[in-house]
Amino acid sequence: MAETRRPLHQPQKHQLGGLSQRPRLRQRESRVKCLALLIQHDVFAAEHVGARPRIGLGRFEPSVVAAALGDASAVIGVDGSIGMLAVGRRVRPHVRTVAAVVIDLPFRDGTFDAVIGNFVLAHFTKYQTALHDLLRVLRPGGRLxxxxxxxxxxxLTATWLEHVWSVVPRAVLEAALADAIPWRERFRRPETLAEALADAGLRRVRIERREYRFSYTLDDYVEGLGTWATGRFVRSMLGEGGWRSFLARVREDFGRRFADPVLDLREVLIAVGEKP
Structure with a gap:
């Protein structure tokens, strides 16, 4: 992999095909497929990582992400959520999946050539412990x-948060998010993400910022808000009946403000490092 770093203020843009160019996918699944291609092309396509197994971890259907990396027989998808693993098996039934948590992975030291973690690091109270276990299962020279x-x-997000704050005080929401995702703000910044990997002992750390565009119908987009951390919290606060009523108001307002389908822009940081 080349060590040239793209300017972080000029994110490279990728676009997932419009609704007329691909089958309709649920919001989460379309993001999974896009990010799987991102990892395949931007992280691992530049150089061969060997024939030994690779592991994919994360809340975004890890076996789908893992399957994009190559031969399914050499890939293991890991998630602590049985539901996420079930979705992964449905989409990629030939990929092996394991229910486990990152801080206690059921694999021997040096098992894998590559480990991929999608949107997981910010969720750990002690992210240093999680990084230690991820590096433990990597062979020397392997990449995280x-x-x-x-x-x-x-x-779109700003409009959504306006509605959220109308039913949940902002301070209450921020406290709940800080509890659920302790390092959410820290790892939104490339310099602090790079620092965490370097402090864990990784070398040749590289950070890239990429922009992805997702096209959804308004109905699909609004329904998908319930899968966000903010949406799950509001739903738990309002109860099912209150949530459906709240979501109907959100849909009505989005219909006034935005064209259908909507174009959702998401910027993603990719961090790659090598184990000494």
Whole structure:
């Protein structure tokens, strides 16, 4: 992999085909497929990582991401959520999956050539412990690749948060998010993500910022808001009946403000480092 770093203020743009160019996919699944291609092309396509197994971890259907990396027989998808693993098996039934958590991976030292973690690092109270276990299962010279949502906010997200704050005080929401995702703000910044990998002992750390565009119908987009951390919290606060009523108001407002289908822009940080 070349060590040239693209300027972080000029993110490379990728676009997932419009609705007329691909089958309709649920919001989460379309993002998974896009990010799987991102990892395949931007992280591992530049150089061969060997025939030994590779592991994919994360809340975004890890076996789908892992399957994009090559031969399914050499890939293992790991997630602590049985539901996420079930989705992964449905989409990629030939990929082996394991229910486990990152801080106690059920694999021997030096098992894998590559480890990929999608949007997981910010969730750990002690992310240093998680990084230690990820490096433990890597062979010397193996690579760790992590993704994180970048900082910044688009108009769609800002509009959504206006509605959220109308039913949940901002301070209450921020406290809940800080509890659920302790390092959410820290790992939105490329310099602090790079620092975490370097402090863990990785060398040749590389950070890239990429922009992805997702096209959804308004109905699909609004329904997908319930899968966001903010949406899950609001739903738990309002109850099912209150949530459906709230979501109907959100859909009505989005219909006034935005064209259908909507273009959702997401910036992602990719961090890659090599184990000495």
């Amino acid at each position: 690749a992590l993704t994180a949502w970048a900082d910044g906010q688009d108009e």
